[in-house]
Amino acid sequence: MKKYGFLLLLALMLWLVPMHGQAAAASNAVYLDGKALSVPAGVKIELVQNNVMIPLRVVAEGLGSTVGWDQKSGTVTIQNDASTIELVVNNNNAVVNGSKVKLAAPPLLRGGTSVVPLRFVSEQMGLKVSWDNKAKSAYLTSPVPAEDQAPQPAQPTPVTGGGSAPSAAPATVNSISFADGRLLIAASGAVNPSISTLTGPDRLVVDLPNTAFSSQFGLGQPLDQKQSGQQDAIGSADVSRIRYSLFNNNPSTIRVVLDLNAPKSYTLSQDSSGLITVTLTDPGTGPTPPVGAGGKKVLVLDAGHGFKDVGTTGILGNHEKDFNLSVTLKVADLLKSETGIDLVLTRSDDTYPTLAQRAQLANDLHADAFISIHANSVLDKPDASGTETYYYNSNGKELATIMHKHLLQATGFKDRKVKTERYQVLRQSNGPATLLEVGFLSNLQEDMIMLTDDFQQRVAQGIVDGIKEYFKL
Ligand SMILES: [Zn+2]
Known part of the structure; x- marks a missing residue:
């Protein structure tokens, strides 16, 4: 039985509620693994283009990463054992381990430090994020080391030619559904989705690296021999169709595509039970208020x-x-x-x-x-x-x-x-x-x-x- 962790989704979205202003100030409290980070004076957590912006340096350093700053080019470099991230102030494009990653909002300079979208931090640093609206505080939880995680059921790793490094058993995706402007992906195991929007025609693309369809998946919804399927989004004004497929075999990657009727923004949330929620929002109008x-x-x-x-x-x-x-x-x-x-x-x-x-x-x-x-x-x-x-x-x-x-x-x-x-x-x-x-x-x-x-x-x-x-x- 799967457990939907909608609570986190709700908590996550609370802060996004009715702030239509460009840069609505909230507060300065950021906690990492329960410890308050000292946010530099003059830095406010603010909302920019519907993105909560948090100071990058204190979070990265709190995670044990080395942070470099090149004043001339406005480049921030974050380095840890696993990855190198390069960001440029006022520039939407970041480079993560040599690949380009687009930010929902560019890093900005505030009080001598750079602030970046909270979403980028959580996605690229593997953090879980929640927000206490009452206390106006962001809580970040760093990833659990692999040895502390519950063992995953053993899965045969597809053998392919080429001699690339062996990868861990993929997480499994149990269901993909769309209702009420929300794409819900239920997975077992840790998944780190990457989302992008495309135009002409408008699409939202969600890639789920190191995932495969579970054996149950095809029982609940269409999945053909080629490991792909699609459904009409009946009753949705925004989405005409949901498509999904095993997009890549090595590493095993599921791709979900929403065919949109108009350009959309989105918010992403994940919880520890494996539920991934991508909520469509109207560009510029702010995200949908949380349920209830x-x-x-x-x-x-x-x-x-x-x-x-x-x-x-x-x-x-x-x-x-x-x-x-x-x-x-x-x-x-x-x-x-x-x-x-x-x-x-x-x-x-x-x-x-x-x-x-x-x-x-x-x-x-x-x-x-x-x-x-x-x-x-x-x-x-x-x-x-x-x-x-x-x-x-x-x-x-x-x-x-x-x-x-x-x-x-x-x-x-x-x-x-x-x-x-x-x-x-x-x-x-x-x-x-x-x-x-x-x-x-x-x-x-x-x-x-x-x-x-x-x-x-x-x-x-x-x-x-x-x-x-x-x-x-
Ligand atoms: Zn019945």
Whole structure:
């Protein structure tokens, strides 16, 4: 079972919230492995082009690197056992171990020292970063030495010609998904992604060095014999398609490409559980506020089944997974204008997050409600019909009761009441959770109605009405 570490993502994004100014000052507190670094006087942590800028020298020296400075060319050189980094003040291009790396914002001179984007520091120095918004402090954690890390399962390293140095067993990627403007990559093992944006056409490229697809990957989403696959980003205005492939065999590298409809910026966060989150942002407008910011209610909506798990099959040959997704996307559309709710989807396309992942997502986000959308079926009883709603933990009873009332009104089907059942997504959700069985795809009459756009729209509106009543909005 994977653990989504959304908390770190949230913490990371908190500081990015509503600072639209060019250089909003925050504070001077930077901690490295729990120790406060002394930031030179006159240096402020500031936001430049949506990048938090931190003083480079104190962090690099704190990590035991040697820092050199050439006043004439404005070049900073950072050297340690593993790498050499060269940066030039006011220049977007850095050189890391001889290769060019583009910075999201150029290093700037502040009070006689250079400040660089926090993201660059975390990526190039392998640091984990979090931010305490209350205390306005950045916490940096240096990488754990290899011998302290949990052993990775042994993996055969592909043998290739050429006599290059043997590399460590690649980390494995278990799933790649895109929802709500976020690319989520679940990996086991340490991954150091490198991200770039391309134009003509607009793309965002995420390279995952020293990674391979896990044996589970192809079960959850498309992966062909050539170790590549793609999915449409249904319901996303920003992204048309997600492509991924084993881009390089030696060293084994997975490349993920988002085909964008317009230029985008991004923020990257990672956590110790292996979840990599790339959040798309509009260039110049600042990143999306974190989920649940400003007292918003967090709603996790789960379109049941997906990909190879089609759910039940309707009497007309239609698949439950498509009905569930269609209704879910309609709810998402209706909630776009609802400012009091932050909606997160477990899937927004034809993919299959595991049941554990769906519940975990809600738990990690401390969701105020988790609603799983399904359609029913009893194949040997074609007359079975109606709407029923489930909960399992007692904290889901009120949610289920209110949702059922509105759902029933919307469907106009027979009332099969609110029930309890040990469904995994309900059992494993910590917060209020409910599962809706809208109607019976095995019933010809209901199946025909449920296929119509009108009906799905009505159900979506019913779900919205229910959730608003539950949240008292
Ligand atoms: Zn189902």
